Amino acid sequence: MKLNIFPTPDEVLSALAEYFIQVANDAIAARGRFSVALSGGSSPKKLYELLASTSHADRVDWTKVYFFFGDERNVPQDHADSNYLMAKKALFAPLMIQGENIFAVDTSLTPNEAAQKYAEQIAEFFNDEEMSFDLVLLGLGDDTHTASLFPHTAALNDVTPSVKANYLPEKDIYRITFNAPLINEAKNIAFLVYGEGKAPAVYNALEAEEDVELYPAQLIDSIVGEVQWFLDEAAAANLEEEY
């Protein structure tokens, strides 16, 4: 695990954009393509806008980039809460990413059907071999959830890499999400977390006593690669250990 801590959110975003470009170009050089699972929520939109900006856009061969979603809300793809819609506006449309490079969750299906279909699409993408994404981007919720692995939900108990329809009893909704074993197969995992409101969750994820039911982000621990945290000083303010 590596922590990258910067004074401001803009510096965090800039560093993560550089990291994304590096990992993408390394993957394309090594394997001819780059597979990335995007995160949703409030934090990553600015990252996607930065990657699509004129200063960054021509530094990656986007025709060789394949986009997936680490989690998705159970809403139509044109709904304001859709992670796909956010990425489409901030990243896919400005970069003119072709449809064949985008693997969105089919939320017109039932949650279980959507999760199963997405798992099958991922397995097919990886030719039924190890489902190891080049990069999984993650956020961190105030309750220490990541992707849509929320506290005390069924998907936390999974031991086999897959995509799950995770029921959130408190909200009475489903989210479609990579489970932790699938995330942990990735070659690179990067958390993007900024703002003082996230400081307790960052502490819980990294330094609190282990309790994965309460702090699901503690489940994230790459098997084959590295977990990088991109934080601003406000989000890292409660950390006590030396890194």
Ligand SMILES: O=C1O[C@H](COP(=O)(O)O)[C@@H](O)[C@H](O)[C@H]1O
């Ligand atoms: O990894 C993720 O984390 C976020 C946390 O969202 P935020 O809005 O509190 O930044 C989560 O909800 C999101 O869908 C997911 O991809």
